Amino acid sequence: MMPWQLKVGLHNKREREKKYGPQVPKPLAELLPQINVSDLQVPRDHKTYIENISLRFPHLTGMKINRFMVSFFHSDRVQTFRFKWIKTNFGYPRPAFICECGSPVISLYFRCTNLACRRCTNAIYASQVCSRDKRPCLQVQRMHMFLKLKTGMWKSTRQRLETRITATARQELKSKRLAHHSIQIPSSNYCTRGAMHWR
Numbered sequence: 001m002m003p004w005q006l007k008v009g010l011h012n013k014r015e016r017e018k019k020y021g022p023q024v025p026k027p028l029a030e031l032l033p034q035i036n037v038s039d040l041q042v043p044r045d046h047k048t049y050i051e052n053i054s055l056r057f058p059h060l061t062g063m064k065i066n067r068f069m070v071s072f073f074h075s076d077r078v079q080t081f082r083f084k085w086i087k088t089n090f091g092y093p094r095p096a097f098i099c100e101c102g103s104p105v106i107s108l109y110f111r112c113t114n115l116a117c118r119r120c121t122n123a124i125y126a127s128q129v130c131s132r133d134k135r136p137c138l139q140v141q142r143m144h145m146f147l148k149l150k151t152g153m154w155k156s157t158r159q160r161l162e163t164r165i166t167a168t169a170r171q172e173l174k175s176k177r178l179a180h181h182s183i184q185i186p187s188s189n190y191c192t193r194g195a196m197h198w199r
């Protein structure tokens with residue numbers, strides 16, 4: 001016999017789907033096409049540049065950029081984002097996109113012919129899908145991938161990072177949703193020098 005909790009749960013689920021349609025899982029941010037502000041050469045001068053970046057970003061047909069704003073041409077429309085220059089402790093300020101919701105962000109995500117911040121696209125990070133005990137596995141997988149991809153690192157730095165990979169955390173992530181290659185690509189440079197050329 002079916003336990004009553006399951007019966008009630010299934011009934012509620014059916015009612016909810018009748019009302020709102022079937023539940024679609026939120027997209028994973030790591031799997032959406034994205035534009036990181038550091039991938040663009042934001043001009044420091046007062047000129048406006050028109051560039052074709054469709055090789056790097058196949059979803060875009062063109063870009064117009066100056067130090068105050070950037071316009072992306074895609075899906076028969078144009079979306080313009082202003083830049084916010086954020087002060088840093090050392091050196092020149094760094095730019096961030098200002099999303100339509102008003103928040104300054106480093107990455108814009110492409111979903112349903114629209115570019116917006118992660119919150120506006122309703123995406124979640126892979127780490128948010130993980131349960132608390134599986135999150136270290138994801139971290140270790142990313143670190144492992146980082147050590148594979150990163151070249152030209154000091155030997156001592158490599159050794160220091162390798163100690164972070166503990167045997168217990170190297171178990172498999174048994175989730176179909178997280179099996180995608182992009183989920184394991186490290187997004188951090190782990191405080192090392194040199195470009196993250198896999199990005």
Ligand SMILES: [Zn+2]
Nearest residue numbers: 099101117120
């Ligand atoms: Zn937003």
